[in-house]
Amino acid sequence: MAEAETKPKIRKGRKFAQVLDGARTVFLRDGFEGASVDDIAREAGVSKATLYSYFPDKQLLFMEVAKTECARQADEAVELIHRQAPVRDVLRFAAEKIIAFMSSDFGRGIFRICVAESDRFPQLGHEFYHSGPIMVRERLVDYLREAASRGELVIEDFELAADQFAELCKADIHARLIFGVDSCCAPRDVKRTIDGAIEMFMARYGAAR
Amino acid sequence: MAEAETKPKIRKGRKFAQVLDGARTVFLRDGFEGASVDDIAREAGVSKATLYSYFPDKQLLFMEVAKTECARQADEAVELIHRQAPVRDVLRFAAEKIIAFMSSDFGRGIFRICVAESDRFPQLGHEFYHSGPIMVRERLVDYLREAASRGELVIEDFELAADQFAELCKADIHARLIFGVDSCCAPRDVKRTIDGAIEMFMARYGAAR
DNA sequence: CCCAACATAAACCGTGCAGTTCAGCCGGGG
């Protein structure tokens, strides 16, 4: 699944990863327009000529970085769940993961850049959506199905329930992060949001107690 | 509240609004970096010289547009609520308003640009946050307080409850809009999200029936 | 009718950036 290896457009070689890494850093920091190829080459510790020997142009390089990062994002999401613990514990674990991701520099960076560039690069938005939100939803749905079959939850629309939970985890926090109001999110606020999300979710979907 | 009129930095004049309008269009379409001053002048039907006679530079023009648009956004939010209707109806009304805004070209545009530029222009993120999400929260909190005092709802943390509801309205829809997957949101999906949000909110905060 | 203030189009300047070229350097394999 990972390697098609047959793409004709991009050469490989010793410093390939180096270039990609530098590009990652700079694009995530400065966005597509903001990043200069010279910056990227410097950051990567590579000459511009070398960079252009690997990638035909800035756009392709950017798309390659974006794709790689989306894949990485997906990896992060995969190890989300699959537990037999009490529902509330599993939900808390998932919530913490979700919030940790969106608080991280990486999470914020890739989100920002995808939002900003997703109409200049339509497939980028698509890629991000499927490797992020959709991935989370799928993991969550898997778990919810199990829990429901054990009679711990009562859910009709699993996709919706999953989306709702993920959304609840963002309450207050996501906006503050994105728009940079008091950049660091106090653990107190995080706990409040998580507790709130779990409480709400259980009130709606918890088996009648 | 609207006019301080004492700002020394920006001249007024006949074509002031024209310029601002053109800038609005182009910035919302192309972002800050993407927009060229020539484009803006052309769009505004004004010469570049005229434009620069009103605004000292691109940044100031941008901030002025952004501030204006944030204010507009706030206006949209204000007429949200204050009703005596059944809770579910009021919530549905609010949800429709929220979704309508974020589906609109204007809503998507300003969100995108604020996300993209909020670290180049820190006060922009701040402005957007306060004239958007915070505004909605305040209206919602006002209403929730009333409803709670009438015994129709039982809520401890009103701000959290308001944020949660607003967040629930985004489920699935927001991401799809932002990242441009099947750009138009089917009314069916909207209804599903709204119904889901209301159901969840009432399950959590509805007075014991 | 004229003058002053404002508007316009167009040329212009400096800068920064994507992308190219080239002369040279390094390391490894014949």
Place this chain on the structure above:
DNA sequence: CCCCGGCTGAACTGCACGGTTTATGTTGGG
């Protein structure tokens, strides 16, 4: 020892853009 391919850095091209200037209208008030 030499050759060859990858790498380097630095210079260079072309272009687009932010911002300024200029020479020419256009308008409206005294």
